[in-house]
Amino acid sequence: xxxxxxxxxxxxxxxxxxxxxxxxxxxxxxxxxxxxxxxxxxxxxxxxxxxxxxxxxxxxxxxxxxxxxxxxxxxxxxxxxxxxxxxxxxxxxxxxxxxxxxxxxxxxxxxxxxxxxxxxxxxxxxxxxxxxxxxxxxxxxxxxxxxxxxxxxxxxxxxxxxxxxxxxxxxxxxxxxxxxxxxxxxxxxxxxxxxxxxxxxxxxxxxxxxxxxxxxxxxxxxxxxxxxxxxxxxxxxxxxxxxxxxxxxxxxxxxxxxxxxxxxxxxxxxxxxxxxxxxxxxxxxxxxxxxxxxxxxxxxxxxxxxxxxxxx
Amino acid sequence: xxxxxxxxxxxxxxxxxxxxxxxxxxxxxxxxxxxxxxxxxxxxxxxxxxxxxxxxxxxxxxxxxxxxxxxxxxxxxxxxxxxxxxxxxxxxxxxxxxxxxxxxxxxxxxxxxxxxxxxxxxxxxxxxxxxxxxxxxxxxxxxxxxxxxxxxxxxxxxxxxxxxxxxxxxxxxxxxxxxxxxxxxxxxxxxxxxxxxxxxxxxxxxxxxxxxxxxxxxxxxxxxxxxxxxxxxxxxxxxxxxxxxxxxxxxxxxxxxxxxxxxxxxxxxxxxxxxxxxxxxxxxxxxxxxxxxxxxxxxxxxxxxxxxxxxx
Numbered sequence: 001x002x003x004x005x006x007x008x009x010x011x012x013x014x015x016x017x018x019x020x021x022x023x024x025x026x027x028x029x030x031x032x033x034x035x036x037x038x039x040x041x042x043x044x045x046x047x048x049x050x051x052x053x054x055x056x057x058x059x060x061x062x063x064x065x066x067x068x069x070x071x072x073x074x075x076x077x078x079x080x081x082x083x084x085x086x087x088x089x090x091x092x093x094x095x096x097x098x099x100x101x102x103x104x105x106x107x108x109x110x111x112x113x114x115x116x117x118x119x120x121x122x123x124x125x126x127x128x129x130x131x132x133x134x135x136x137x138x139x140x141x142x143x144x145x146x147x148x149x150x151x152x153x154x155x156x157x158x159x160x161x162x163x164x165x166x167x168x169x170x171x172x173x174x175x176x177x178x179x180x181x182x183x184x185x186x187x188x189x190x191x192x193x194x195x196x197x198x199x200x201x202x203x204x205x206x207x208x209x210x211x212x213x214x215x216x217x218x219x220x221x222x223x224x225x226x227x228x229x230x231x232x233x234x235x236x237x238x239x240x241x242x243x244x245x246x247x248x249x250x251x252x253x254x255x256x257x258x259x260x261x262x263x264x265x266x267x268x269x270x271x272x273x274x275x276x277x278x279x280x281x282x283x284x285x286x287x288x289x290x291x292x293x294x295x296x297x298x299x300x301x302x303x304x305x306x307x308x309x310x311x312x
Numbered sequence: 313x314x315x316x317x318x319x320x321x322x323x324x325x326x327x328x329x330x331x332x333x334x335x336x337x338x339x340x341x342x343x344x345x346x347x348x349x350x351x352x353x354x355x356x357x358x359x360x361x362x363x364x365x366x367x368x369x370x371x372x373x374x375x376x377x378x379x380x381x382x383x384x385x386x387x388x389x390x391x392x393x394x395x396x397x398x399x400x401x402x403x404x405x406x407x408x409x410x411x412x413x414x415x416x417x418x419x420x421x422x423x424x425x426x427x428x429x430x431x432x433x434x435x436x437x438x439x440x441x442x443x444x445x446x447x448x449x450x451x452x453x454x455x456x457x458x459x460x461x462x463x464x465x466x467x468x469x470x471x472x473x474x475x476x477x478x479x480x481x482x483x484x485x486x487x488x489x490x491x492x493x494x495x496x497x498x499x500x501x502x503x504x505x506x507x508x509x510x511x512x513x514x515x516x517x518x519x520x521x522x523x524x525x526x527x528x529x530x531x532x533x534x535x536x537x538x539x540x541x542x543x544x545x546x547x548x549x550x551x552x553x554x555x556x557x558x559x560x561x562x563x564x565x566x567x568x569x570x571x572x573x574x575x576x577x578x579x580x581x582x583x584x585x586x587x588x589x590x591x592x593x594x595x596x597x598x599x600x601x602x603x604x605x606x607x608x609x610x611x612x613x614x615x616x617x618x619x620x621x622x623x624x
Contacts, residue, residue, distance in 0.1 A: 274439050
């Protein structure tokens, strides 16, 4: 009978949801306390929860087989000094829809001049200047995993052209053209919108640098919903201050929360959100766990397995 | 050999586009001047352009068979004192995509708290409050013609539930439930978003009244991209001022441009745009004309025929 430790700030919610799912054979322990987890959860084969908490209890888990993360990013568990003798799966497939709402919400706010129209309203000014539109525009996706695939589908719904930059994969039917390796600047040229959904790995570190940003047209908008480490923040401030690109929207940063003295707070044409683009919804994640649990007890391959070396 | 009069503020653009389409047999006259149109265009069988201009030249057109409007709304030509001895077709099918970008742009701005997040940025405040989402919400469409059908398709893309209120038709596959006649309040109950795409007719006059607005939940958002006459503006101000609904976005008004003294400029939780939701794009409209012209010379039924009595 497999024992599951739920270790999460939302332990109560997850406990209720997983209990209601009536998963076969499962025995359940849940807590939001690392100390408690280290004692009552020590013998559990399975752990479900936040990587930042799980990291602290990792040495105490004597019978660990599988960790299901509630986050997409599992950086706290990738530290080379930590054990890797278990299957680590992350949250994937559940963020695409919300990311898509975020990205297209901000792109539409830009095209529709939502802030400018509001300004006109404040001034009692009938501002009927024609707006832009998504239709016919070209979006470039840095990374085409499950989130990128969702963004591509929404872009196609709005009749856009989609470019994808990936390591090797070319399996998303909504991407019109793929780019790889040293084709990064070619990928960027002529893009209306550049969206990074890249995870934090050594390969993606500062991939959005001065070179890449300067290859974008002056009317381009950059959006980052992946990880802050993918962006050279100094280079981004520079291109925004000099008007080399039209604007940017950032949900993630090299340091979070963003330090009070960071130039981003006042960089022109930059909109900040605060790691809110795709909240982890307990219902989505409990469903994802349940799906993978059935695979686990049936001896099938787990979905969303993380490669410790690759980092995602 | 059919003769076409293009009478439009954008006559030059339309002339070029229709000339390039190399339509068979067509002879072309184009102008933006009503006076000139009355002389050089008098013998034309076909007129393509803005209803407001065409109205003025209507008596001089001795050989008129067909008018293709560049607008969706053809009110200037519906005056009962005017002749109706010709086929009138309006612009349809071309606004759906742009309307959809507008409506979902504003719905996402609401759910994503785009204005509030910007305020937080101004205050250097890490505002990571969870946002709302479109997924799972219910949208009600007042009117399900070609624009409504586009809105329904986008709503489905975002996994929403779609209700449609129509006179009789039930032919849009993306509408989950239809309502008709006296089911208006039932249609409104529980809606997250109410969107009017209704034309200006005697039947739709002030259909969005105090009764209907008060049937909406307090968290509902109302958007009007149809015609201003569908809304009882006094009732809308009242429900917004008393917080009976959460907000509204208006692109159209009973009087346009909106008078400087109108309460809408400062009504709480109301965003105004200025008849910009779906600009008439010359490329789209020239294509629409060309399509209908081929039907005309082949003796086929014209698309988008307006019923003078019904008003659309």
